[in-house]
Amino acid sequence: MLAETICSAVSAAGLGIAAVTAYRKRFLTALRITAYSLIPVGLVMTGAVGWLASTAFSPLAWAGFGVLGASWALFALTRAVERRRGIRAERAAAGDGKATPVSPSASAPALRQGTARGSRPATSSAPGSSAPSGASASSSDDFSDIEAILKKHGI
Known part of the structure; x- marks a missing residue:
């Protein structure tokens, strides 16, 4: 009995909100609110609310x-x-059950290919960067392709 009363009150409130929304000339939203507000009354009429209430307290x-x-x-x-x-x-x-790691020289051809295009590897860190001046040559080679792309676009 209490669940049915609550559902009816929720539906009535929803229909009131839909009426105010329709008064503000928002008819599509008002129809959507009306559809949502009719769901609780439909559930009460089918008996689903009574079944749910008896199940919730069992x-x-x-x-x-x-x-x-x-x-x-x-x-x-x-x-x-x-x-x-x-x-x-x-x-x-x-086989042995262990995954084989990728060899360190696997990326070497790609690095050499990037330097062969005419982009020179950076040998010193850029002004204002926090990289140490004694950075290894391999780390500077890693960024040579990126520097070439940025220079190409004028960045």
């Missing part, structure tokens, strides 16, 4: 929700274990 229903939650947790746990076992099996089938 200890048996809450125990059922707990059982459903435990079931979901068990499904998630078994899925995680299956994935973990699948990854181990793939690693064992691949």
Whole structure:
């Protein structure tokens, strides 16, 4: 009885807000508010509110929700274990089980290619930068392509 009264009051308030919105010549918004405000009355008329109110205060229903939650947790746990076992099996089938790291010289051709285009590597840090003056040559080579692009665009 209380839930039905609350739903009716919410619907009445929503219809009032819709009327004020329509008075302000915002008809599309007023229709949308009207549609939302009719939902609680429709739920009361179908009996869904009564069923929901009786379910919300039932200890048996809450125990059922707990059982459903435990079931979901068990499904998630078994899925995680299956994935973990699948990854181990793939690693064992691949060989030693360790991932091979990328060799340090793998990016060297790309760095040489950038300097071959005519861009010269920066040998000293730019004025105002916080980089130490004794930076290694490899770190200056890393930024030579970026410097060439910035110079090309006049930055």
